Amino acid sequence: MDSFAWWPTVLFAFAVIDFLIRLTCLIYVPRNRKPQTATAWLLAIFFLPPYIGVTLFLLLGSRRLPRGRREKQAEINSFITDTTEGIEDVKHDHPWLDPVVELNRRLGAMPLVGGNTAKLYGTYEVTLVEMTAAVNAATKWVHAEFYILSYDKTTAPFFDALEAAVKRGVTVRVLLDHVAGLRTTRYRRTLRRLRKAGVYWSLMLPIQPLRGKWQRPDLRNHRKILVIDGDVAFTGSQNVIDSSYNKKGNIRRGLHWKDLMVRFEGPIVAGINALFVTDWYTETDELLMREVSTVPRPISEDTLDAQVVPSGPGFAGENNLRLFNSLLYLAQERIIITSPYFVPDESMLYAITTAAQSGIDVQLFVSEIGDQPVVYHAQRSYYEALLRAGVRIWLYKAPTVLHSKFFTIDDEVAVIGSSNMDMRSFSLNLEISVMVHGKSFVTDLRKIEQEYRDTSRELFLDEWMQRNRASAVLDNVARLTAAVQ
Template sequence: MDPDMPTWEVEVLAAWAAIWLVVETALRIWAIGTVPKDRRPGSATAWLMLIFWLPFIGLLLFALIGSPWLRGRRERQQQAATALMAEKTSEFPLVPQGADADPHLESVLRMNRSLTGLPCVTGGVEGVHPDTAAAFAAMARAVDAARDHVHVEFYILAWDETTAPVMEALERAAGRGVEVRLLMDHLGSRAYPGFKQLQRRLTDGGVRWSLMMPIAPLQGHWRRPDLRNHRKLLVVDGERAFVGSHNLIEPAYGSEKNRRMGRAWTDLTVEVSGDVVTEVSAVFATDWYLETGEVLGPDRYFPDQPDLVPGGTAHAMQLVPSGPGFPTEPNLRMFTTLISQATSSVTITSPYFVPDEALLGAITSAVHRGVRVELFVGEKADQFLVGHAQRSYYGQLLEAGVLIHLYPPPTVLHSKYLTVDDRIGVLGSSNMDFRSYALNSEIMLLGFGGDLVAALHEVDESYRSVSRVLTSEEWAAQPALHRWLDNACRLTAALM
C-alpha cells in the first residue's frame, strides 16, 4: 500500500475488503448447506471446492449448470408422458409369456417400469450392425420399404457420402407420400460441415424436421447448453426400429484431420421388430411433442404387433429412456443393479467410462464375488477431460481384478453395451459417465431370452482380438504428472 495514500482512501479500501470478506464467507456458508442437497457426494464435493476457491465464478457456474434436471414446461410434459405410458400399459404382465426371468431379473424389470412407465414386452432382433456402412444400408432398406411413416432422431446428423443412402431414402419416402419426421440435436449437429445446407435439403425434400433443445435467443429459444438430447433411433411404420450408438454421420465425423490420421468411430446398432418398436415410437413421439407441440396419435403411429415367444431371434425386451426429464437416473440404476446381481460374467463397453460411487462399488464387488468382469475402452479418448477422468479409475479397477481391454488408437471405440451372465444384453446410446446419467437424454434397450447376447459376445471377441490388456505393472509405471492430471479431471467430471 502506498504510504502517501490519504487516510480516507485507506479507510475506504479497508471497508471494501471487509465487505468482500463478509460476502465471500457468506457465500461459502450458504454453499455448504445448499450444494449437497439431492446430489451425489463426489459431485457436491467438487462444486464446493470450486465455490471455495473461486466463490463468484463458482456461484455463477452453479446457477447456470448446477442442476442436472429439466425445469418448467419440459419437466411437466415429460412427467405427463411417462405417467400416460404407465397408464396405457398398466395391464401388461411384468414379464411376457414364455420369457424365463428369475426373481432378480424380474426386480430389474419392475424397477425400470416404475421409473420410465415402459413394461417388458417382446421383440425380434433383425440384425446387429457393428459396421457403419452396413448399419446405414440396413436403415436405407427399411426406409425404402416404408408405407406410412418414418421417424428419425439422432444427436448428430449430417448429409455426407456415407449417410447419403439413408438421407436419399428419406427423400424418396417423402416423395411417394410417406410422412417423414426428423429430429436432430441443435448443438450436436451444428458443429459439422453443411449444417445449413442440410436443413434446406431436408425442407426441399419434403422432410418435416425440427431441432432438439435449440439455442437461439433472438428467436426466443434459450436453455442450458449442457442439457442435450443424445438419443439415436429410427422407426419405420411402427414395425421396424434401429437403436444404438451410431450418429448419422460418416465415421471420421466430417474432419479432414481425423481422416489424415486414420481416426474413425466404431459403433454398434441393433435392428428390432415386434412390440418393443412401439416403445421406441413412444420415445420419439414424446420428443417430437416436446419440440413441436404435435401429438402423434396411437391409432396410426403405434400399430399392434404380433406377440413373440422368446427364443432365437425373439426376445423379451424393455426400453429404458433416461435423461434430464428422469431425475431418478434409470440407466444408472439399471447398470448398477444388473452388475450387482451378476454371478458369472460381466462385459462392459463404453467410450466414456466415469462410474459413480455405487456403480464402481458394484463392479469391484462383482469381481470379489468371483465374477469375471471385462471392460472395453479406447486406449486414447477423443475428449480430454472425460478421457483423463476415466483413467483415474483404472487403478481401483485393476486392483480389484477387472480385465481392462484397451482398443488401439486412432480408432475411437464408441459402442455402448453391457452383457451379464451370458443371458442379459443392454445396448443403446448411453455412456457410463455423469453426463449420460443425468445431463443427456439417452435410450437403452435391454433384451434376454434369445440370441442377442451371443451376437454381442461376437462383437466382444472382435474388439478383444485387436485390443491389448492393461496390466497393473504398466499402470504402476505411469508418470506422476499423468496421475495428477487424471485425478484433477476426475473432479471436473463430477461437476457435471
C-alpha cells in the same frame, strides 16, 4: 493519504461479501445432490473467484429440464402405461429378473414385452446402408431422431432416401440435437438439405433465448432412434455422420468411430417409437398418440423379451444408472462392459469392483485413445482401482475410437443403446437403453465382444503403475471434474 482512508473499509466489505457467498454456497450447493457432485461444485466455487464460480453454478448447476418439458414427459408416461401391448408374450422364465423389470416399469413407464427379434450391425458403413434401405421400404411414416445428423458424402444416400420417401407420400419426421449439430462442420448445409427434402424436422433442446427456448445448455438429447412404419426400429450408438465426424483433427490422426446398432422387430418397436413421440411432442407440441403402439405379432419361435428404459433430466431418478447397478449385482458368472466414456459414479464403481472381488469374470472394453481429453483422463483415473479388484481391461487399438455402448450379464441379459457409463449419461443426457433377455442375443453379442478382444490389447496393473507421472496427475485432476461433466 486521507483520500485512501476508505480502502480498508472497502476491502473489509469485499471480504465479508466473499465469506457470505462461500458460506451460502456451502449450505445450498449440497442440497439434494450427490456428495461427489456437490464437492466438485464447491471446489470450483472456492478455487475460482466467487462471482465466476457462482455464475457457472447458476448456469450449469441444475440438471432439471423446464417444468413444461417435465409435464409433457409425465403425460406421455401415463399414456404408455395404459396402452402398451405385447406384455402377454413375455415368457416369464426369469423370476430373478422380475424386480429389475418392475424397477424399469416404475421409473420409465415401459413394460417388458415379448415376441421380438433383433439383428446386430457392427460395421459403420453397413449400418448406414441398412438404415437407408429401411427408409426406402417405408410405406406410411419414418421417425428419425439422432444426437448428430449431418449431411455429408457418406450420409447423402440416407438423406436422399428421406426425400424419396416424402415424394411417394410417406410422412417423415426428423429430430436432431441443436448444440451437437452446431458443433459439426456442415450444420447449415444439413438444415438446407432437410428443407429441400420436404421432411418435418425440429431441433432438440434448442438454445434460443430470443425465442424463449432455454435450459441448462449442456443438457443434451443423446438418443439414436430410427423407426419405420411401426414395424422396424434401429437404436444403438451410431450417429448419422461420416465415421471421422468430418473434423480436421480426426482426419489428420486417422481417427474413425466404431459403433454398434441393433434392428428390432416386434412389440419393442412401439416402445422405441414412444420415445420419439415423447421428444417430438416436447419440441413441436404435436402429439402423435396414434403412433405410440402397434399390434404385436410373433415373428419366429426364437423370440426375445425386451424393455425400453428411457432416462435423462425428464425423469426424477437416474433410470439407466439404477438399471445398470441392479443388473451388475445380479451377475453370477460374467459381466462384460463396452463403453467409450467410462466415468462411473461411486455406486457403480462399488458394484463392478465387488463383482470382480467375488470371483465373477468382469471385463471392460474401452478405447486406447480418446477424443475428449478431460473425459479420457477422468476415465483413466479409475483403471488402478479396477485392475486391483480383478477387472480385466481391454484397450481397443488406435486409431479407432470404440464408440459402442452395451454390456452383458452372464449368458442371459444384455443392455444396448445410446447411454455411456458416465455421469453425463446418468444425469445430463436424454438416453435410450434397451434391456434384452434371451440367450441368442447374448450369443450374438459374445461374437462382437470376441471381435473387440482380438483387436485390443489387455492392460495390466504393473504396466499401468509405471505410466508417466505427469499423466497420472492429469488423470486425477480430471477426475475431480467427473461429477459435473
